[in-house]
Amino acid sequence: MRYHKLIKVLGIAACITTCIAQAEDFSSQPLPADLKNQIMKTGDWTSKCPVPLERLSLLTVNYYDFKKEEKVGKIIVFDSLANLTLEAFKKMYEMHYPLENVTIDNPATNEETAGFVCRDIVGGDGFSQHAYGLAIDVNVSRNPYIGAFVVKENGEVYGSLIPPSMTSYAYLNRKVVRPGMNEQIVDVMRQAGFTRWGGNWEDRVDYQHFEVPKNIGLNVIYLDKETGEAFIKLTILYPDSAKRMSNDSRWYYLYKLYPQKYLQALTEFFPLLSTQDENTVIHKIYERLSNS
């Protein structure tokens, strides 16, 4: 009897140390004040960036590195994506998918996994989805970017390889499967709302890049955190609907006019978008919201 008690006590004690540690290792929080100051000081966030620092979340995650050692990492994403992204990192941890440095500091090497970066698209105009915290680059050196080809007048065509290393060049060969190659987590990331993978692009290839598509992202950023999260979940459930949604400003007006009832109506009518055009669905939602 006394032994039973002892075992019970030990069990609880063990759980307190491990269970709490586990719980702490997958968590999200708003950016702490000192981090905000640091980001503004370094110029990594300026007033020109498309989302305010208040809409970003700092995630703490557990992961395995390529030596199979457990590490604690930090990553910044848009707040509506915080819980979904934590789920993705939990799954990668459970499947022992190795990750390069999950860090918000600049790592010394090309080995990196990162989310929010306020920057433009490589070789293009406009903000990258990273600038909204709506994209994550996973295992950068093992999943290179190749693209931004420049056609010169003499007919030469040069492109960029990112990271620009012999190591990442060898990873342009996707037939030879090696640990940390993102083909293995496309579904995990899709389930977290990062439904667009750079490995599927045709004009360039970006194996490291997972993003919430632009048409969805532009609708997420004006929603509050919880509504945004629910909306992203709808886009995961109904991918065909998600493809047909544009950044028509009426979506924004409907949310601003009926913030309390918007999500319910969207949940009901969003699946229809897969078969009906956007205009019809917007009118149906408008009718529902204005008449209830």
Next chain:
Amino acid sequence: MNKPFIFLSIFFISINAQSLPLPAVFKSEMLTNQIRTELIQSGVWKNGCPINLDDLQVLTFSYYDFAGQPHTDGKIILNKSIATATLHVFQALYAKHFPINSPSTLISYQGSWREAENRNVTYGFVCYQNRNGNFIQDSYGTSLTINPVQNPEIVFIPTSRYAALCTVVNHFMNCDQFFPSAKVFVLPVNGILSINRSLHLKGMVEDVVTIFSNNGFTWQGDSLQRINWKKFNYSQPSVNNAIPQAN
């Protein structure tokens, strides 16, 4: 009264003519004097090339083009030692309806494989020395280049002249960080839309790699040192030595 009948019969004859299967051809022959002269005049072969004209053969084979049309006049030049193995490859590709674009001896391109690759030409022998003065394997007639536009090569150019050392040094330490900028180019340039191999574009070789490997060719698209999807280098003696029968 007779007109519709005549019209119909012409119609049927033309249908029949189109649907008749062309007899497939797979053969290799010694170079004729005429081809020898053309190879020399066009610069495809010149003195100093590491293989004699006597050791080259011209292969004639049937193939399907990208429009799905069969042809019986595919011609390439190759080392006679791999002629049989190569004919086996082309026969299997033909059976699979794998599309091959413009096979050529390169005589009409004056031996310029760059120009030929820009036009998506499939070829065999070409005599070419790289920057280090070494003849590439194509110069021995033991290499095949298939649909270069759908199967380009990605060339990595480190901007530092010391970066070549990285291939060696990388075994001991992370050399990459010393060479923070590098560029890539794609050969041929119009291959830039074919770099995503998961697109499975028509004419991409991934689906037929085993046909080549079963006949002694090693695919250069599987390399980690130099990614060259268009190139198959012959590396082992072929197991099957019987000349394939035309069907």
